[in-house]
Amino acid sequence: MRNFLKILTYLRPYRRKAVIALAALTVSILTDLAVPRLIQTIVDNGISKGDMHVVLGTMGIMLGVSALGAVVSIINTRYSVDVAMGFGTDVRTATFRNIQGFSFSNLDDNRTGALMTNLTSDVTRVQGTVQMAMRIMTRAPLMLLGSIVLMLVTSPSLAVWVVLLLAITGAMVVVLSTKAQPIFLRVQAKLDRLNTLLQENLAGMRLVKAFVRSNEENRRFGVVNDDLMDQNVRVQRLFAVIMPTMTVIVNLGTVLVILIGGRQAIGGTLTTGQLMAFINYLMITMFPLLMMGNLLVMLSQAEASAGRINGVLDTKSSIVDQPGVIDLSDVRGRVAFEHITFSYDHECGESVLQDVNFVAEPGQTVAILGETGSGKTTLINLIPRFYDVCGGRVTVDGVDVRDVTLASLRKHVGIALQEAVLFTGTLRDNIRYGRPDASQEEVEAAAQAAQAEEFILGTPKGYDTMVEERGANLSGGQKQRIAIARALLLKPSILILDDSTSAVDVDTEARIQEALLRLHSQCTVFIVAQRISTVLAADKILVLDKGRIAAEGTHQELMQTSSIYREIYESQLGGGTTNG
Template sequence: MKILAYVKPYKKKLIVALIASVLATLVWLAVPLGLRELLDAVFDDGDMALLNRVTGVLIGLFISQALLGFWGSYSLDWIGEKIVADLRKNLYEHLNRLSLKFYSNQRLGEITSRLTNDVAAIRDAVTGTLSEGLTQSINLVGSVVLMVYLNWRLSLIIFVTVPVITLAVRYFGQLIRKLSRDVQDRLADTTAIAEEALGAIESVKSFAREPYEVGRYNTGVDTLFDTARKKVLFSNLFWSSVGVVFMSTMIVIFWYGGTEVLAGRLSAGDLVAFIFFAFNIGRSMGGMSRVYTVFSSAVGASERIFGLMEEQPDVEDHPDAVELRDVKGAVSFEDVSFHYEENQPVLRDINFSCKPGDIVALVGPSGAGKTTLLKLIPRFYDVQKGTIRFDGTDISTVTQQSLRNQIAIVPQDIQLFGSTIRENIRYGRLDATDREVEDAAKFAQAHDFIMEHPDGYEAMVGERGIKLSGGQRQRVAIARAILKNPNILLLDEATSSLDSESEAAVQLALNHLMKSCTTFVIAHRLSTIQNATTILVMDNGRILEKGTHQQLLEQNGLYRRLYDIQFHKETVTDNEI
């Protein structure tokens, strides 16, 4: 299994732990032999001194076994927990490396389930079965060898039972393994349903769809229960069958061993030791069966986890990628074409350039490709054709980290973290001081509403910023962008959720920020972009018109039609008021 690669850093500790566990098991196997000597000393020899010595040895064996067993089990469990912690870290790091395209094709709930439920299944297998599998294997083999040594004829009874139990383990193990994998899949489905609904709880409530979402989740849980019920049924059927076979075997051993003792071919101590070893075998096979069951669940989980680990980012740094530094802000698109899906072009032959400090506005009907064009600038996706350059440098030749460090984005759909307002603003620059955070909030016209809250900047915004209004969330996001002090600023309807008074105030802050960087802005309200250096009018993935506000009005094309429609609507609204 690939999980074994995670063991390598702890090889020395593992060897010591295995030695301790092996010694503890060997000591345990010596206990029945000590019991045999103790009983024979009492019943056959009547030797009190021997009885005392054997008793002392047995106490020493128990103490040694306990100490060795503790150290071996603790060390193996420590290694198991550390392996799982490393796996969890690596998986999360890998998930952060994957491109946006991966997340657009995946349900977030399923990914979360892999990171939590599947990793937990592997943890149970690694921590709980690593030591148990080893000790039970040694216990089983050692008990069999010593049983043959004590009485090979009596051992034949166990040897008839073992193949039967082995076949049962193989049959039920394969079945339980498949059902375990199905349970994890159903669990991922229900997690995804819950996360989708709770993440969009406002929409759920606005459409009064609580009963629908509860029903959808209940259906998923019922499917999960039905699969889990089958797993529990076959698991318990297996254990019951093994129990019947094993206890029947023990009764036969008692009977036949008793006849051997009566015939003088076996001492009472030998019989007790033999029965002890027989129980050892039963316990070991039961333990190994549990190991197999947990291991089967972990195999399915590991297949899904390492399937995720094998996913490769669609956007990767070139092996010779360099750091992008000292960006002035000149941006150019040269014959750029892009699609998300084959034969479904989103952008076609995009050509334009802008100078440092320019304001480039993107306008056009919905679906024209404006947001997609913005996503290509920080290289969230790679273009299929053409080149995007910053100050003449092809952005595909620089590291993604250094590229995105030059850019700040204020999207239409604001994404805040469920922490404090201060921490959300500081996300723009993690080493910013409290004073710098507050100055950024003041520029974004957010300081006043923040200070109205009893906790001020330490106020919790709630999951995805649910405790803030849309306009407040947007101002926090703008403050975050201001704090980053970028060379390239991307605004996707950044003031769409603000009232007229707040929009005017925030626009002043944005104008201040825009003076120090190149800005790309998507705006449906054309009145907000009249001062743009260049306006790109887009439709159906192409740039149809290019120029200033006045130049585009004079061309009497799509921009003029959009402007006249908006101007007419605003006039009608004002007259109605």
């Protein structure tokens, strides 16, 4: 149970409530164990001797004990719930915060479906086990131990037989629970697959309908769903073995007690009250004995889930502030790539970028062209340090990006990513996502520069228009313009537009470019583009080919010196038409 015990460190803020819950549980157990002894007193000292004072007095004590047991049970339940809910919330928050700190590389290594399962199913399972631990899971072994001790006190000869049966049962439960844990790990893995498929399908539902692939998606989901069902069936088969086995053993113990104890009572070596007390203790033992199988299975599930949660919590971001880093301030916007080599392989194996070397001076617009897979997006992702280089260095104003804090670096970089991601909320909230304190005037200015204000004001509620999930009520071009406005609102020293105008028409793109030209004195602009019309006015154009800079210069220079650039230009504009 190493993983489960490790995650229990999140119980520390709730130690006081946990102690109260366990103290109440202990009192509740003592009240339950006292009842059979009181019954023995009524039978042996009251009924057998015809003394009603003993009967009535002991009955009064029983009522008081029962009332006390009810009160402490309520206290135990209340505090157990408080502890478990707080624990679950803290674990879920810690897991979410750690995921928020993941680098792009960490996110590449973790599937979305698996992370969703960690935050939901796994945390809920561990949380439920903690709550059960302070109620039934702790109660069961304590009741079992207390009952065995009192059975030994009541009749040692009878107790020996019961203890022998319990030992056999315990061994069987341990063996079954050992076999259960690998199955639970497979169940959670299957659930990961299901969540990943579900997330992809719901996100791409429009595409599924457009290509009439509903039947195929139903088939894929059915295969994964059936696989999950098969694993769950294996779990339930374990339960099917454990519970009847426990019941048979308990019933066998009851028969033995009645047979042997009855002979002793008839022979006079055991009183009727003692026999009744012993049978009551056996009945009390029945509940924890039956529960032990379920509890060990639950612990196996919790151990599997805790291991997966710990795996996420133990994952450290591959991009962190190094010791001795400084804050980046008063950024002019000079960006230099000095013989950069980069690989997505953690061991820096096969290179995606090789010996990339160029400088973007403050206020310049640098355009990056190249075929799909040439490394355009990878290159601009190195500026805000979404990834670390394998060789060489990236500098801003002469300072290596690894020598400054991530927060101060990214504060000066505005980005409109290739996929315009919007969040549920108003259009205003999405524009000022990076600057929640921005004024309405600043929001409007950014929207105007991104050519977004016209369509925003055309909606019934303007800037208060709600964005549906994933921006479903906006067109691709509208989402891109909101994303550009969001980046411009930061007033960054470095602006990165990663193919962020691919979904807008040529006229709108031209107006956006005009607005960006007015920003020349304020920031350095990097534009990744597929349309050559987007980059014609750039101060510097980089042509990437298989991870290397194949050509560098202005449009006029490249038309003279680069066959690759000329080929791109002629394929798009050579015939007098635009490709977009």
